[in-house]
Each structure stands twice: as structure tokens, then as C-alpha cells.
Amino acid sequence: MRAVVMGAGSWGTAIAKVLVDAGTETTIWARRPELAERITHDHANGDYLPGITLPDGLRATSSVVDAVTGADVVVCAVPSQSLRANLTEWMPHVADDATFVSLAKGVETSTLLRMSEVIAEVSGAPVERVAVLSGPNLAREIAEGQPAATVIACRDEHRAQNLQQAFNTGYFRPYTNTDVVGCEIGGAVKNVIALACGMASGVGFGQNTLATIITRGLAETIRLAVAVGAQIETLAGLAGVGDLVATCSSPLSRNRTFGAHLGQGATMQEAQEATHGQVAEGVKSCSSVRALAVKFDVEMPLTDAVHQVCHSGLSVADAVSSLLGRRTKPEIYD
């Protein structure tokens, strides 16, 4: 199996290292030629993963044709909102029977499509050739070889099992799942909930508040996921609660960090600047997740609040008051 990782940011680079460590022949595509050079010659990607030594076996290129030609597995490692444009550019060079793996955690704002749906639409591939990799996987920890597990979801179980072998190392353990919808909704919504946790910690609230946001965030994630067609068990797994806890708790999370700046009183622009323009997917996906909730008639108060803070100028303090001022209700309802 020959894999190509399209995108040499934090997660693309870490997952390319995983693939090589798993014994899979791997190329990584970087947009900038100088970055491809550095990965090839210095075995480093200091912009995204400073201090990490990449394996000698990892080949890097900035040529799309060179990267994609002959690849059996195309790993899509660019941000959600730019996946469509990037993939459109790559497609003329992708093999007819290639398998796609999406790493992106988001919902397209212009169409409300999940990333696997965007890939199927742009590539014309049947959904059985599109997989998703998602779990509690902060790139830096994986690149350091810290133990973690993930989920590889594909409607074609046999394809998921082949991918499982291609990504399996002594420190990175993939489980298979056929519930692509559950994994994708879990991955997209946890970024929004991590923004809320960041806001709370930025304000100075403690663990009770964070646990409340994580738990109620999981409740609204499950409501949406099930409405869209997911299995509830998936949300109790690595791509649901696992990723939610990791992202909401870790200072390494870009979404949580972005939210923390807002909680400390920064404007959106100041938060962007403070996080050096790094991609916090939830900032855009809170709009598309909220729109999906409206479409499926699902109540998502935390997502609503994050959306209003990020896009309607609501202050974090007013968002807190409005969340706590809602009518009281049972913990469990449909």
C-alpha cells in the first residue's frame, strides 16, 4: 500500500510519521517547496511540530502530481473549509480506485456537508471508498509517540481493516467502525464545545463548570448525531467522548485556546492574532453545526451560545447568563 498525506500541518505531519512508523510507504505533500525540502533533508517540520524528528523513510514533495500519482490511499489533511478547493485541484491525478481518508473535523459552511460527503461529491467515489480517522489525537502528543487510540470509520468494513493495519503502531492503536456519520459529527461538534470550555477557563471558572460543559456538550452532540443517522454507541467511544474530553481539557487544543482568549476578554481578531492565525475549526463549524441543528430540529444551546459569541458579538458573560437563565428541564429528554 502506498499512502500520500495531502497537507503538512500539525496533524498531517504527525499522521505521516505514524504511517511510516507502521511500515507503510508514505509521501507527504506540503504547499511550500521550502517546507518539503526541510522535511526531506532535515527530517523536521519546525513550523508545526518543533523539536520532533521525522523518520528518514518519509518522502516529501510540493508537487501535487508527484505526490498523488500512484497513491492507493489519499489522506486529506487540510482544514475543512478548504478541502473542496484542494481536492478539486488534486483529483485529475488521483487513481480511479484510490481510497480517501479524511482527517478534517468540521462541517462545510456553504453546504452543511460532512467531510466524507464533500470527498464523495468532488471525487465521484462511492462512499465505500471514503474513510474517516478521528479520535483523541492531539498532534504533538502523537508525534512524540505518546500512546493513544483512534477510530477508522468506513462503510466498507474490509477497507477499514486494511487501513487499520496501515496506521497501526506500538503507540497509535486504530479501532474500526462503520459509523462514519457518528465519527464525523463527534469530531466536528467537539471543536465547538472545546471553544466553550476555553471561554469558561478564560473567565476563571473551575472544574465543575468544565465538567458541566463537557457533559451537556456530549448530550447535544448525541442529539444531533442520532438525528443525522449515527449510532449512539459511537458517541460513547473514542471519536465521541474520547475526543471531546481530550480537546476540552488540553492546553494543546487550538479550539480551547482560542476560546480561552475570548473568555479573557479578547475580540475575535485579537484571539486570531494571539493564536497566530492557527486553524480553530470550531470557529467556522459552529455556524454549520448550528445550521444542521436547525435543519434537523435539534436543540443545541451550547453551540448556539458559541455561535453568538463568535459571530453575533455576544459577550461571554452574557452567553453564560443566557445559558443558565433557560427554563429548567429533565436531564434526559428526546
Ligand SMILES: NC(=O)c1ccc[n+]([C@@H]2O[C@H](COP(=O)([O-])OP(=O)(O)OC[C@H]3O[C@@H](n4cnc5c(N)ncnc54)[C@H](O)[C@@H]3O)[C@@H](O)[C@H]2O)c1
Ligand atoms: N492538529 C491536531 O492535533 C489535529 C488532530 C486531529 C485532527 N485534526 C484536524 O485535521 C485537520 C488539519 O489540521 P492540522 O492541525 O493539520 O491543521 P494545520 O493548520 O496545522 O495545517 C493545515 C495544512 O493544510 C494546508 N492548507 C492547504 N490549503 C489550505 C488553506 N486554504 N488554508 C489553510 N491551510 C491550508 C496548510 O498549508 C497546512 O499544511 C483539521 O480539520 C483539524 O481539525 C487536527
Ligand SMILES: O=P(O)(O)OC[C@H](O)CO
Ligand atoms: O487543536 P484542536 O482544537 O484542533 O484539536 C485537535 C484534535 O482534533 C484533538 O483530537
